[in-house]
Amino acid sequence: MAEIILRRWGGELAIAGAIALFLLPLLGIPGKTYLTLTIAGLAMGMLLFLVASGLSIIFGLMDVLNFAHGSLFAWGAYVGFTVFNLMMDWVEADSVLMNLGVFAIAIVIAMIAVAILGIILERVIVRRVYGNHLFQILITFGATIVLVELISVFWGPNDEVMTVPFTFRGNWDVMDVIVDRYRVICIVIGLLVYSVIKLILKKTKIGTIVRAGVENREMVQAMGHNIFLLFTGVFAVGAGLAALGGVAMSVFSLQVYPHMGSTYLLFAFIIVIIGGLGSVTGSLVGALIVGLSYNYVAYLVPWAAAGSNVIIMIVILLVRPTGLFPSGE
Amino acid sequence: MSETVLKVEGVHTFIGQHHILQGISFEVGADAVTVLIGRNGAGKSTAIKTVMGLLPPSEGRILFRGKEIQRRKPYEIARMGIGFVPEDMGVFSGLTVEENMRVAMLIEDEATYQRLDRTLEMFADLRKFWKAKAGNLSGGQKQMLAIARAIVNDTSLLLIDEPSKGLAPIIVESLIEVINRIKDHSVVILVEQNFSMASSVGDNFYILDDGIVVHSGIMAELVHDEELKSNYLGISKVGG
Ligand SMILES: Nc1ncnc2c1ncn2[C@@H]1O[C@H](COP(=O)(O)OP(=O)(O)OP(=O)(O)O)[C@@H](O)[C@H]1O
Ligand SMILES: [Mg+2]
Numbered sequence A: 001m002a003e004i005i006l007r008r009w010g011g012e013l014a015i016a017g018a019i020a021l022f023l024l025p026l027l028g029i030p031g032k033t034y035l036t037l038t039i040a041g042l043a044m045g046m047l048l049f050l051v052a053s054g055l056s057i058i059f060g061l062m063d064v065l066n067f068a069h070g071s072l073f074a075w076g077a078y079v080g081f082t083v084f085n086l087m088m089d090w091v092e093a094d095s096v097l098m099n100l101g102v103f104a105i106a107i108v109i110a111m112i113a114v115a116i117l118g119i120i121l122e123r124v125i126v127r128r129v130y131g132n133h134l135f136q137i138l139i140t141f142g143a144t145i146v147l148v149e150l151i152s153v154f155w156g157p158n159d160e161v162m163t164v165p166f167t168f169r170g171n172w173d174v175m176d177v178i179v180d181r182y183r184v185i186c187i188v189i190g191l192l193v194y195s196v197i198k199l200i201l202k203k204t205k206i207g208t209i210v211r212a213g214v215e216n217r218e219m220v221q222a223m224g225h226n227i228f229l230l231f232t233g234v235f236a237v238g239a240g241l242a243a244l245g246g247v248a249m250s251v252f253s254l255q256v257y258p259h260m261g262s263t264y265l266l267f268a269f270i271i272v273i274i275g276g277l278g279s280v281t282g283s284l285v286g287a288l289i290v291g292l293s294y295n296y297v298a299y300l301v302p303w304a305a306a307g308s309n310v311i312i313m314i315v316i317l318l319v320r321p322t323g324l325f326p327s328g329e
Numbered sequence B: 001m002s003e004t005v006l007k008v009e010g011v012h013t014f015i016g017q018h019h020i021l022q023g024i025s026f027e028v029g030a031d032a033v034t035v036l037i038g039r040n041g042a043g044k045s046t047a048i049k050t051v052m053g054l055l056p057p058s059e060g061r062i063l064f065r066g067k068e069i070q071r072r073k074p075y076e077i078a079r080m081g082i083g084f085v086p087e088d089m090g091v092f093s094g095l096t097v098e099e100n101m102r103v104a105m106l107i108e109d110e111a112t113y114q115r116l117d118r119t120l121e122m123f124a125d126l127r128k129f130w131k132a133k134a135g136n137l138s139g140g141q142k143q144m145l146a147i148a149r150a151i152v153n154d155t156s157l158l159l160i161d162e163p164s165k166g167l168a169p170i171i172v173e174s175l176i177e178v179i180n181r182i183k184d185h186s187v188v189i190l191v192e193q194n195f196s197m198a199s200s201v202g203d204n205f206y207i208l209d210d211g212i213v214v215h216s217g218i219m220a221e222l223v224h225d226e227e228l229k230s231n232y233l234g235i236s237k238v239g240g
Helices: A002-027 A031-062 A069-086 A088-092 A096-124 A133-155 A181-203 A205-215 A217-222 A227-253 A260-275 A280-300 A302-319 B044-052 B074-079 B097-104 B110-122 B124-128 B139-151 B169-182 B195-201 B226-233
Strands: A171-174 A177-180 B004-015 B018-029 B033-037 B057-064 B082-085 B157-161 B187-191 B204-209 B212-218
Touching: A002 A031, A002 A280, A031 A069, A031 A177, A031 A181, A031 A205, A031 A227, A031 A260, A031 A280, A069 A088, A069 A096, A069 A133, A069 A227, A069 A260, A088 A096, A096 A227, A133 A260, A171 A181, A177 A181, A181 A205, A181 A227, A181 A280, A205 A217, A205 A227, A205 B097, A217 A227, A217 B074, A227 A260, A260 A280, A260 A302, A280 A302, B004 B044, B004 B187, B018 B033, B018 B044, B018 B057, B018 B187, B018 B204, B018 B212, B033 B044, B033 B195, B044 B057, B044 B074, B044 B082, B044 B157, B044 B187, B074 B082, B082 B139, B097 B139, B110 B124, B110 B139, B124 B139, B139 B157, B139 B169, B169 B187, B169 B195, B187 B195, B204 B226, B212 B226
Parallel strands: B033 B187, B033 B204, B082 B157, B157 B187
Antiparallel strands: A171 A177, B004 B018, B004 B057, B204 B212
């Protein structure tokens, strides 16, 4: 009986559960703090979404478990860090335009550089292990070690301080609710990226072919599309998104360090599993769940923050083994 | 004598460790529908997938209009003008009918849109459900979509794997009509277990068994060869 109910209403139950989960903290947290935490959680979720979405599309289309995704993220952060250092007068300028300018330049250069790195990685390494998950894990793990070592060689092994552009610092006070400026920027970036990805997947021919490929690679090939070119392209886009996430996250956490990728990769995998492999909307919802719950739990029961995500993941998998948004979209 | 469009010569194909095709040969002319028949597991689908490049042959040659294609990638083979309708239809169920057709259209030019119009005249249901998710179509409609996708390009050879599988007799009737119309534009190779369908559209036949061709000939003769039918197709001698 319970099983039938679960099967019939599993999706609705999961969504109702998710909503309840976010209203529940209101019992223990004063309203204004709750709003501040919610904004922090949304911002963190959007940043995690940037890392997770690339991972999810790569898995959905290519069936590749890319453990090197975290090191691509770190590379993005370091390239952004270098651009900031080279243009420090723009970073320190009391001008919204110059600050946004240097932020945009850092993001674009990081995305291009890391996309090229991603293309090399796909062509030289990943291509050899299509269809074999164990080899993929081993070989992309190996690539991670090399990529992280290279960061140490080029930039040094120590933590470096990332400077927040001048006008991004500080808070707005909206009716006594403290709103961190940069968090709002992160939320806007996340929404923009999500809309652009959805638009490309829905409205363009290449996006439609990618969605078709997530469903059935073999058929897409047999219909005359060069799947390997498509793989390389998608891998490059995924790498670029990781780089964008890296730049944005380093400004958020005020630092860069060679191993920064591994922390966020773990989050990203949890998100992809929660959201459903191959689903961009799933990545967004999963990332927001993780970001929000992390912040609520960190306030209520600080020691449980890290574990809470794993527990949420397990609960969701019990209700919906394929994640919230299985396959495609 | 008509020109040879496809020539398969001594092809061997392995799936993993299993030696599935064991030296298969057949030839397809320009003005006939060729039917591959044989028991379940005989290797019919494997043969078609090998031609399409989805399974690499370990030995042998495949010539399409005189050019060797056995080492080419599936997308190259498709772009040479070979259309493919797989056994499971390969419909993208999360995409709409329109999106399925769009993925299929390799060049979106005037001629392709004319072919699209002609195709949709033949399959009125596809136009009716143009914006609907392909996953919600009925089995027969999915089969129509799969065929429509394969003929919207300028294909000169069409490989169709068991289109009648799981369909009601009345739908099979309309499929026969469709294939009879397609053969005016394109050479057709059909895998078919349904003997009444095979015999009403096929001109030539090859019987496959255990990965080789065991018999071939003209369909009109097979219709009367009760012994052959009962040996390889499991069709009872008793009747009529
Ligand atoms: N992925 C696979 N791994 C191992 N063996 C396979 C695989 N695919 C097919 N085979 C085997 O290859 C043989 C031929 O299969 P194939 O699908 O070509 O047969 P078929 O003639 O199309 O049969 P059917 O009429 O049932 O569609 C079968 O014995 C089947 O078990
Ligand atoms: Mg078959």
